[in-house]
Amino acid sequence: MDTIVRRFPSQKELIAVYAVIVFALYSWMLMVFAYDLSGLLVFLTLEEIVTQVAYGFASVFLESLFVLFFLVFTHFLFPSRFVVLGVVFLLFMFPYAVFAIDLLNGLQNLAWVPWLWGLMIFLLGCVVFVSSLVDRTFAIRKFMENIADRAIIFLYIFLPCSLLSIAFVFIRWFL
Amino acid sequence: MPKLSRLDFLKLTAAALGGVALSSGPLARALADAPAQGQKPNVFIFVLDALSARHMSLHRYSRLTTPQLARFAERANVYHSHYSAGNFTTPGTASLLTGTYPSTHRAFQFSAFVQRERANNNIFNAFGSDYQRFAYCQNIGAVYLATQFSRDIDVFLPPETFSTINSLIGSKLPAADQGAAYRAYERFLTRIDQRPGLLVGGLLSRLLTGSRLNEYKSEEYTGKPIPTTDIPLYYELATVYNGIKELLGQVKRPTFGYYHLWSPHPPYYPTVKFQDYFRDDGLKPLVKPTHPGAYTKYAQEFLDSLRREYDAYIANVDDEMGKLFDDMEEKGLFENSYIVVTSDHGGLFERGEWGHWTPLLYDSILRVPLLISTPGQTLRRDVYTPTNSVDLMPTLLSLVGKPIPAWCEGRLLPGLGGSDDPARATFSVEAKLNPVFAPLKTATLAMRKGPYKLIRSQGYKEFADAFELYHLDEDPDELTDLSREFSSEMKTLRDELLTWLDEVNRPYTR
Numbered sequence: 116m117d118t119i120v121r122r123f124p125s126q127k128e129l130i131a132v133y134a135v136i137v138f139a140l141y142s143w144m145l146m147v148f149a150y151d152l153s154g155l156l157v158f159l160t161l162e163e164i165v166t167q168v169a170y171g172f173a174s175v176f177l178e179s180l181f182v183l184f185f186l187v188f189t190h191f192l193f194p195s196r197f198v199v200l201g202v203v204f205l206l207f208m209f210p211y212a213v214f215a216i217d218l219l220n221g222l223q224n225l226a227w228v229p230w231l232w233g234l235m236i237f238l239l240g241c242v243v244f245v246s247s248l249v250d251r252t253f254a255i256r257k258f259m260e261n262i263a264d265r266a267i268i269f270l271y272i273f274l275p276c277s278l279l280s281i282a283f284v285f286i287r288w289f290l
Numbered sequence: 291m292p293k294l295s296r297l298d299f300l301k302l303t304a305a306a307l308g309g310v311a312l313s314s315g316p317l318a319r320a321l322a323d324a325p326a327q328g329q330k331p332n333v334f335i336f337v338l339d340a341l342s343a344r345h346m347s348l349h350r351y352s353r354l355t356t357p358q359l360a361r362f363a364e365r366a367n368v369y370h371s372h373y374s375a376g377n378f379t380t381p382g383t384a385s386l387l388t389g390t391y392p393s394t395h396r397a398f399q400f401s402a403f404v405q406r407e408r409a410n411n412n413i414f415n416a417f418g419s420d421y422q423r424f425a426y427c428q429n430i431g432a433v434y435l436a437t438q439f440s441r442d443i444d445v446f447l448p449p450e451t452f453s454t455i456n457s458l459i460g461s462k463l464p465a466a467d468q469g470a471a472y473r474a475y476e477r478f479l480t481r482i483d484q485r486p487g488l489l490v491g492g493l494l495s496r497l498l499t500g501s502r503l504n505e506y507k508s509e510e511y512t513g514k515p516i517p518t519t520d521i522p523l524y525y526e527l528a529t530v531y532n533g534i535k536e537l538l539g540q541v542k543r544p545t546f547g548y549y550h551l552w553s554p555h556p557p558y559y560p561t562v563k564f565q566d567y568f569r570d571d572g573l574k575p576l577v578k579p580t581h582p583g584a585y586t587k588y589a590q591e592f593l594d595s596l597r598r599e600y601d602a603y604i605a606n607v608d609d610e611m612g613k614l615f616d617d618m619e620e621k622g623l624f625e626n627s628y629i630v631v632t633s634d635h636g637g638l639f640e641r642g643e644w645g646h647w648t649p650l651l652y653d654s655i656l657r658v659p660l661l662i663s664t665p666g667q668t669l670r671r672d673v674y675t676p677t678n679s680v681d682l683m684p685t686l687l688s689l690v691g692k693p694i695p696a697w698c699e700g701r702l703l704p705g706l707g708g709s710d711d712p713a714r715a716t717f718s719v720e721a722k723l724n725p726v727f728a729p730l731k732t733a734t735l736a737m738r739k740g741p742y743k744l745i746r747s748q749g750y751k752e753f754a755d756a757f758e759l760y761h762l763d764e765d766p767d768e769l770t771d772l773s774r775e776f777s778s779e780m781k782t783l784r785d786e787l788l789t790w791l792d793e794v795n796r797p798y799t800r
Binding site for chain 2: 139140143144147148150151154156157158159160163166167170171174175178181182209212213215216217219220221222225226228229231232235284287288289
């Protein structure tokens, strides 16, 4: 029990890493939405567009929690500085995700699916390895912690949007 | 009238897939509460998405693509010059379901809704609650429209019903906001045809669905993919049709059923039996000059190969329709039902253009089948007068003794209450680049009147504004443009089309 408690990241670390996750995932969602927006304006009402964004904010919030929990679980298995793990994870997995999504566009190239699963596992291993290396390099570690600290502002911007969006969606569902 | 809950849907899907009798299932329970039957006939509409009349042997296409539909035609009214009001699913289907032209319902773009204040002006509402109103749509464009009309639909089966593999999310969320949920997930957050809004969710959805597809093996589709739509929904054609047969066996009269089936929409994935159906048959389609507005600008040879795949897929669908008709006959549904087979649009394999995502409005994309079998009909009746998909709704309402709403722009079909009127003009509109809330400025319009078809293209950057006029009786392949002859017919038709355009634009012109 003591081991589990010891391996659990501190609140400060959790917030910093969550901030980086939120920045990455929400930015992606908003970038995709911005790309669609000019087309949507041609035929959707403002309410319908706002509804689409609300679903986006609500869903990305859940997605960000999923990623955070995954990182916490990884941290239990491979303890290192949690902030370093979080930043390295995003540095490796974000490009991988974009690459895999583009490769599987239209669900073509299905022969690549097993390779992509394997690549994901390999990269996760790289994340753990690189995290442990960075952990021992003060300058890089400090740099990553600074990045994570600065990302905290996005929590103040995006999380209220998500909470409002969740409420908005629930109202549409049940009222 | 109880709506189908999510739990009920899951039970229904399991029952349909497992072949368990539905007699104790939720659909039967829902239908058991159906109003008193009386003598009202059922009405079943089967929309075979993207089926072009020009590719049907029933309509003298040289490949034997539709022998089963030809068999059905022997006991049906066959409309040989029937036109969709739009050239892809959303406007074509919206016109079919509302009896209005795209210029009125304004569902111009893919995944659009009809004008919000007109949402009650639909065929389900017009049929009224004394009918059991049923909808099953595999095409997400049709699903959006159906969600908009969902208050008037008693049983609305999700698109993934009868599918083999799917990763849809919209239907798993509360029905109260399903249209928005479908749009949010299937067209934005977890879509597969473009980058999804959810980076991790979109990635995992693709990987997991891809894994399931890789593992799935089917004897019917050995070495080839199983059919799919433009959302992550994969199915075997026979499974879908068998599911529909089960549903039809459970309906209690009177029922209005709308079945919008994806195939033969691309991608073309027929079963092994049909994959090489027309290979090396020697058909040499007519080569037409490439149109400057064509999006794909494919070479003729490639278009011919795509045409062959499409024709094979049509033959596959036709085969399944034949089995469906046999099943319906056994159930006695031909005696007490109006059975309609039609499509929402066709497809082009000419002038450099492939498919139906195009600004062009030639006959191959606009002319669609319409076959209507009336209760107890045993003889064929052929109608050659031009008709339009806006005519289906008022005709069906009239046949079942319902009033025709004043906002409906269609007329009764000849032979089913209407008469031949050579002076009548019907319209088709393509305006996917035009804002919904603005006058039609970037659009292609087609007016069909008597033997003539006048096409007006305007506002496109890729090619100049132009008129095209064809005499379809003499020139069914639309090769000889008569518009430059400045004949009196051209002037009269042009003035009529432009007058109509002014009228439909007036509410949006400030």
